[in-house]
Amino acid sequence: MNYPTLHKKLLGMIVLPAYLLAAPTSPSAQEGDPAAGEKIFRKCASCHRVGEGAKNATGPVLNGIVGRQTGSYEGYKYSKSLISAGENGLVWSSEAIFDWLANPRDFIRAYTGDPMARTKMSFKLGDEQQRRDVIAYLGTLSPQDAAADGSSMSHGDTPFDDKMAAGNVDPLADMERVRQELVLPPNVPQHDQVAKGDPKIVEIELIVEEKPWMLDSDGTTVVALTYNGSIPAPMLIVHQDDIVELTLKNPDSNLMEHNIDLHAATGALGGAGITTIAPGEESMIRFKATKTGTFLYHCAPEGSMTPYHVTHGMTGAITVLPRDGIKDENGKLLTYDKMYYVGENDFYVPRDENGDFKTYEDAGEDLGDWIEVMKTLLPSHVVFNGRVGALTGENAMTSEVGETVMFVHVTANRDSRPHLIGGHLDYAWETGSFISPPLRDLETMLVRGGSAGAAMYTFLQPGVYAYLNHNLIEAVELGAAGHVVVKGEWNDELMQQVYLGPLK
Ligand code: HEC
Numbered sequence: 001m002n003y004p005t006l007h008k009k010l011l012g013m014i015v016l017p018a019y020l021l022a023a024p025t026s027p028s029a030q031e032g033d034p035a036a037g038e039k040i041f042r043k044c045a046s047c048h049r050v051g052e053g054a055k056n057a058t059g060p061v062l063n064g065i066v067g068r069q070t071g072s073y074e075g076y077k078y079s080k081s082l083i084s085a086g087e088n089g090l091v092w093s094s095e096a097i098f099d100w101l102a103n104p105r106d107f108i109r110a111y112t113g114d115p116m117a118r119t120k121m122s123f124k125l126g127d128e129q130q131r132r133d134v135i136a137y138l139g140t141l142s143p144q145d146a147a148a149d150g151s152s153m154s155h156g157d158t159p160f161d162d163k164m165a166a167g168n169v170d171p172l173a174d175m176e177r178v179r180q181e182l183v184l185p186p187n188v189p190q191h192d193q194v195a196k197g198d199p200k201i202v203e204i205e206l207i208v209e210e211k212p213w214m215l216d217s218d219g220t221t222v223v224a225l226t227y228n229g230s231i232p233a234p235m236l237i238v239h240q241d242d243i244v245e246l247t248l249k250n251p252d253s254n255l256m257e258h259n260i261d262l263h264a265a266t267g268a269l270g271g272a273g274i275t276t277i278a279p280g281e282e283s284m285i286r287f288k289a290t291k292t293g294t295f296l297y298h299c300a301p302e303g304s305m306t307p308y309h310v311t312h313g314m315t316g317a318i319t320v321l322p323r324d325g326i327k328d329e330n331g332k333l334l335t336y337d338k339m340y341y342v343g344e345n346d347f348y349v350p351r352d353e354n355g356d357f358k359t360y361e362d363a364g365e366d367l368g369d370w371i372e373v374m375k376t377l378l379p380s381h382v383v384f385n386g387r388v389g390a391l392t393g394e395n396a397m398t399s400e401v402g403e404t405v406m407f408v409h410v411t412a413n414r415d416s417r418p419h420l421i422g423g424h425l426d427y428a429w430e431t432g433s434f435i436s437p438p439l440r441d442l443e444t445m446l447v448r449g450g451s452a453g454a455a456m457y458t459f460l461q462p463g464v465y466a467y468l469n470h471n472l473i474e475a476v477e478l479g480a481a482g483h484v485v486v487k488g489e490w491n492d493e494l495m496q497q498v499y500l501g502p503l504k
């Protein structure tokens, strides 16, 4: 049975609210103040555009929404529920929008009679007066043709010519292709430190997964937004002059729109301008890795959605190695035995009246509350690799005396101060730039928010080392700490215990 048929069957079985049958314009929904509503619309504006030239974003354009058939704005990919509601005659009266805004999921479940029905809008507006006001404001917007003519460009628009369109003569046809197998952090894909042969096309696939994610041992859980299901997202590794062919997929089971901005890429907002996809879509870009270094990548939809997605886990790192390897200040090749990858993420979990962390069911449902906490700049969690303790105990990083480890540390928002207690950073590329000479023998490096840094250390003593953010409050109280367990022989020359006991 297809969905509309099922829907009609169910429709006959349930009692519908009066407005669905008659669609009267109720006075209660008309008492709103359009001017106040315009301000409230800012809450909607992270997902919806209005006015001349407005384009579909996370949500459809809302020009002329009052009186418009549900799920009918051209070019927008609605959920199945909204499309079939519209096909069955549901029109957005002020009353219907009033109930929809209170709880879109309950609204669509009540309408379809399907307890499993889903909508892509998870945002709720509880306050009745605010709902009336915003509806009054929406009522002032006429259903003008919102198709942009392309003559004016806004942030992120990209001037494509035909050469760039897919399917044309491919100047890359002769290049060798390799597919990069991505692995879970703190591990990194297999790679050559010195490139073999000519630049290649490196095929990479990232799949967006919205999913429940536990942040600490108290069970604090958020609906995280992830690339490939991990926080941080997988490390990507290529060599300078390689072409990265990146496919981004947003499965139908997701609710939100996503994209990717890679700081290693040039143009179109690092790719974000040309990769934005709704659930059920995918996008592919190719970019040349022109600059060497370690770089952040992250989701960057628009407006508040950018920090919102970033603080829900959509951050990762891409390493672009020099073709002839990483060098010291004299041009001598530096190699490592293994690379570890640490992602630092800040979370802003909203609390209830009792000060307990709140939980939400769907991706995006915490949007309003989260933005309020986010704006305080006071994170509830600052963690390595997605949760408190992700890199300690059984999950600790490991090494051996005499082994050289390259650490790559990425942070999207806040500055971080990676420090290895009991060790050093022999070589550090704080800014991530491999063309710049490394700093030598550091105690702590500064990784700026919005970047990834790299540092190399050869372990000289066995033991459990803490690798942490040397803002010790963030490390100990908020979670930004991990361990490196190092095996091998103790070296008395470097340190020994001479005496420990009562005062002599
Ligand atoms: C987090 C993003 C988000 C926010 C914030 C949001 N919406 Fe939506 N909205 C959506 C999405 C996504 C859809 C499409 C729902 C679907 O297809 O199931 C939608 C659909 C709608 C629809 C139905 C449109 C149609 O063409 O059928 C209305 C009406 C609407 N939203 C109003 C609002 C108003 C008013 C606000 C602010 C008070 C708001 N939304 C805030 C994401 C959002």
Ligand SMILES: [Cu+2]
Pocket: 225, 257, 258, 259, 299, 300, 301, 309, 314
């Ligand atoms: Cu995203």
